[in-house]
Amino acid sequence: MPKTNNIAVIPGDGTGPEVVNEGIKVLNAISGKSGFKLSFNYFDFGGDRYLKTGEVLPDNATDELKKYDAIYLGAIGHPDVKPGILEKGILLRLRFELDQYINLRPVKLYPGVDCPLKDKGPEHIDFVVVRENTEGLYAGSGGFLKKGTEDEVAIQESINTRKGIERCIRYAFKYCKKRNKNKKLTLCGKTNVLTYAFDLWERTFNEIAKEYPDITSDYAHVDAITMWFIKNPEWFDVIVTDNMFGDIITDLGAMIQGGMGIAAGGNINPEGVSMFEPIGGSAPKYKGKNVINPLAAICAAGLMLEHLGEEQAGREVEEAVMKVTASHLKSLAAGQMGMTTTEVGDLVAKYVT
Numbered sequence: 001m002p003k004t005n006n007i008a009v010i011p012g013d014g015t016g017p018e019v020v021n022e023g024i025k026v027l028n029a030i031s032g033k034s035g036f037k038l039s040f041n042y043f044d045f046g047g048d049r050y051l052k053t054g055e056v057l058p059d060n061a062t063d064e065l066k067k068y069d070a071i072y073l074g075a076i077g078h079p080d081v082k083p084g085i086l087e088k089g090i091l092l093r094l095r096f097e098l099d100q101y102i103n104l105r106p107v108k109l110y111p112g113v114d115c116p117l118k119d120k121g122p123e124h125i126d127f128v129v130v131r132e133n134t135e136g137l138y139a140g141s142g143g144f145l146k147k148g149t150e151d152e153v154a155i156q157e158s159i160n161t162r163k164g165i166e167r168c169i170r171y172a173f174k175y176c177k178k179r180n181k182n183k184k185l186t187l188c189g190k191t192n193v194l195t196y197a198f199d200l201w202e203r204t205f206n207e208i209a210k211e212y213p214d215i216t217s218d219y220a221h222v223d224a225i226t227m228w229f230i231k232n233p234e235w236f237d238v239i240v241t242d243n244m245f246g247d248i249i250t251d252l253g254a255m256i257q258g259g260m261g262i263a264a265g266g267n268i269n270p271e272g273v274s275m276f277e278p279i280g281g282s283a284p285k286y287k288g289k290n291v292i293n294p295l296a297a298i299c300a301a302g303l304m305l306e307h308l309g310e311e312q313a314g315r316e317v318e319e320a321v322m323k324v325t326a327s328h329l330k331s332l333a334a335g336q337m338g339m340t341t342t343e344v345g346d347l348v349a350k351y352v353t
């Protein structure tokens with residue numbers, strides 16, 4: 001009997017459901033061919049459910065989701081809901097409660113994709129950011145003093161635990177070794193100013209580096225790294241960084257790989273349930289128009305397959321996406337692809353079978 005992978009699907013808001021449909025189309029196509037089974041169970045978490053019921057996430061949601069082999073997420077964010085409620089209440093809550101302590105974000109320029117950097121091609125842009133995903137400024141620690149008065153104080157604390165840093169850095173070294181490309185791991189920090197947080201990051205990094213003599217360890221300040229992403233992206237292989245810096249540099253990463261239409265990521269708990277998503281958001285203005293680019297969601301599905309142990313299938317999804325970017329799409333931007341959302345999904349599904 002082939003193994004069945006049970007997937008929890010959260011299509012979410014805006015164009016989330018449309019791109020998730022295309023991802024599932026591709027997943028069904030490749031599983032039919034490769035002889036493994038996938039089953040999908042849908043969850044209606046998102047803005048519409050919140051507006052209808054007043055509940056952001058049911059209390060048993062994480063316990064329910066823990067029963068699955070992986071989670072496939074479309075997008076969270078609704079124009080009629082105040083920013084922060086759904087992002088914090090669904091996306092960040094799931095990341096935290098499922099202890100998905102790694103946010104893995106590949107930055108790879110595919111053939112045929114228009115790159116905003118002059119004289120840079122696919123041979124220059126192929127690296128992966130390992131972002132810590134449960135701590136730092138995202139931990140929600142802080143508060144107001146004398147709120148609403150002229151003496152008001154707002155404090156937002158960055159939480160960095162030895163355990164949290166260590167498990168993230170260990171994952172990054174292991175991942176770099178397994179990736180087996182340039183065998184270089186760069187710590188992205190700000191040791192010249194954040195002299196507590198990044199002191200701990202740097203000490204931990206240097207300690208663990210001793211266990212990986214075959215990997216070159218490297219350091220760059222976060223401000224400098226934004227400069228190198230533009231000037232010399234070919235310097236990078238794997239980058240490890242904290243939650244906030246990882247959030248910021250991966251949007252820049254997405255731009256140099258062709259934009260939000262292609263950028264995918266995984267929220268990973270190596271010992272638990274992981275969640276895969278296109279990183280571009282819900283793009284509500286394109287909802288229901290069949291113009292949004294589904295490739296980021298399809299790439300996220302590919303990452304999910306790899307994570308589920310179907311590595312060959314994951315590679316085939318990526319190869320199919322590369323064929324589509326190389327010879328079919330006019331642009332990766334919504335409405336400018338020269339094809340509809342569903343046509344792009346059909347084409348990738350055709351190439352994987």
Ligand code: IPM
Nearest residue numbers: 076087088091092247250279
């Ligand atoms: C991301 C997003 C989220 C983050 C938001 C929506 C909370 O920007 O996945 O990068 O900041 O992590």
Ligand code: MN
Nearest residue numbers: 247248251279
């Ligand atoms: Mn972000």
